[in-house]
Amino acid sequence: MHLDDLAELAARHRAEETHEQEIRVCVAASCQSSGSLPVLEALKEACATQGNGRCKVKGVGCMGLCSAGPLVAVAERDAELNSSLLYRNVTPVDAPEILASLQGPPVERLRCPTDQPFFQQQVRIVLERSGLIDPESLPEAIVHGGYSALIQTITEMTPAEVIREVTASGLRGRGGAGYPTGLKWSTVAKMPSAQKYVICNADEGDPGAFMDRAVLESDPHRVLEGMAIAAYAIGASKGYIYVRAEYPLAVARLETAIRAARRAGFLGARVADTPFAFDIDLRLGAGAFVCGEETALMASIEGLRGQPRPRPPYPAESGLWGCPTLINNVETFANIAPIIRKGGAWFAQIGTEGSKGTKVFALAGRIKNTGLIEVPMGITLRAIIEEISGGIPDGKRFKAVQTGGPSGGCIPEQYLDTPVDYDSLKTLGTIMGSGGMIVIDETASMVDVARFFMEFCMSESCGKCIPCRTGTWQMHALLEKIARGAGTDEDLALLEELCEVVRAMSLCGLGQTAPNPVLSTLRYFRHEYEAKLRA
Incomplete structure (x- = not known):
């Protein structure tokens, strides 16, 4: 299979869809917890009785503004979230009115403006398909660019060229340590071994953090594609995703995505009819926070008690079952396909000198807009908390923001104008971590x-x-x-x-x-x- 073949496949899938408008219902865990599945069924039923064939109702991934769920977007087919008509706090009884509004004015009492900073100040790379595609549909992922970077990689690039592109992007690991991704890949690639492994660390355990969960629930094929590209670059044939068993929806969608990718030839013995072979299995963690540490994680995959071991040797030299192993987290792998498609130089133009690209944050605590955002590196804490997050509710004053979870620290008000990047946060005595932000108001001790x-x-x-x-x-x-x-x-x-x-x-x-x-x-x-x- 070549890029032209994938483009033809995407065109065929696109031609099969004859609808002009879409009603998208968030079916990520956050909106499901507030009742989005009954909303989805009610809208499908209303569409069947009131629709004229021009509209399709479907479930999609996280739209970000979790505090306003269930969220429903009405848009022209393939339109991005910012250009959609967004409804908040939707209930099943609202379904007929929403269907009727397709031919008339919007339902103003439900309307959630998308011209607010929460939506307008985001730059979506990792989340570009989140809230747009059905996370359980491989054809929709393909229509929106899925696996094109993988096909480009294995048919047009050498492993060294892939690593050079990732290195040029300046991407650093999004799991917390911020280690240069290209350097890590090149280290594993140089190791002489007949067997190498790729591991996706999805053991997200920080209190208040849900970035990885949302990505896996919303766009699992993005992570599988990133892992496959990494495997080609370093010479690996086997991959594992270590994900928390407490994430049943993410696990179910990953299992669906892996099966679909195998059937389509994007995973397996001959990926896209090339000599490259790579497959992925899931391993479920029992909820031990320490298994987010890479050596403890590998011990758990091996069937041992999840405890860390001294380093060196590092996993790049002696990792899973003593073989060279590449470990990156969910968000890191989710950045890989866009970097290959658009080039490392494109990615490096976003962010700051030492912190390139964007970062996904989970906003929690005493703010008006809790949820998931993706913003350029270098944005200030003030912009995130006062503008994107909508500030502190109930007239209370901001006191501090905790970044980096249990591994991070609390930042007081006088540093709100600090840019959010690896180095700036370190000088304040905290870290970016995997992306959790908990906002604390004046009432807290x-x-x-x-x-x-x-x-x-x-x-x-x-x-x-x-x-x-x-x-x-x-x-x-x-x-x-x-x-x-x-x-x-x-x-x-x-x-x-x-x-x-x-x-x-x-x-x-x-x-x-x-x-x-x-x-x-x-x-x-x-x-x-x-x-x-x-x-």
Whole structure:
């Protein structure tokens, strides 16, 4: 199969669709939880009785504004979300009125304006098909460019050319560490081994984070395509997606996508009728946060207890079953196909000097617009929180934003004009992480915030190394004591000392970063700790 063959296939699929308009209903987990499936059925029933054949009702992936679900978009076929007529908080009883509006004025009481900053300030690369295509339809993915980058890669490019393009893009790993993706790929590619593996880390465990889940639920073929391109570049023939069992909808859609890709020849022994062979299997995690760490993840795939091991050797040299292994997260792989289609230079023009491209964030906490966004690197925290997120509800004041989950830290108001990129956030004592943002208003106690994250880290510690196993427990006990007003100056000094010991001596990233929420709240909100000591 060549690009011309894929284009012909896309044209054939497009010709089979005779409708002019689409009613798209979000069927991602967020909207399903607010009742979108009954809305979808009601709209299909209304279309069957009121429709004239010019409109199609279908389920699509996440449209982003999760706080307003169930979301329904009415648009010309293939039109993007920004040009759609969007309805919010739709119920099944609204279905006949929405169908009737196709021939008349919109249903104003349900209308959600798409000219607001939440939609207009986004740049959608990873999410470009999210909310547009049926996530369980391979033909729709193909019509909208799916697998064209893979065909281009394996028929027109050498593995070295693929790696050069990824390197030129400046893409850094979106799982938290920000390691240059092209450098990681080239390292694995150079390893002499008959067997290599590609792993997609979908073990998303940060509180308040749902970026990977939404991508897998909305556009699973994008991730499969990225993994296949990576496999061709490094010389791998087998891939695994390690995904949380708590994500049943993502798992089901991945299974559907993998079966469809195999049947179509995009996975298997001869991908697209070429000598390249690559297949993907799923592995379900049991919810251990530590399995997001790459060596613990590989141990879990191997059937062992999910515990980290010392590095070196790194997975690129000795990973899964001792073979060279490439591990990237969901969002990293989802960026690969657009980079191949449009070129590394195109991607590198977006973002900042050290942080290229866009970043998907899950917005949660005390804001008006909770949901999923994709914005250029370098956008300010203020633009995200005050404009895109709509600010703080109920007239309350902003206090801090937690980035990077349990591995990150809290950023106070005076730094809201900081650009969101890897280096700028690091100088503030936090990290970008995988993309979770939890906004905190003036009613919250920062001591309680630190205690919450420390309780999470303490509970999720695998117990292999003493600094993490015992240190997080002791730090949590001190935070409990301080929070109830029974702490002393000596307790606060001991807490700070423990932060440094746990950070320096822990075996893996869980323990090494567990003190970050405590250290950042001590750095910017020390007066709240001291007030508890004097209570």
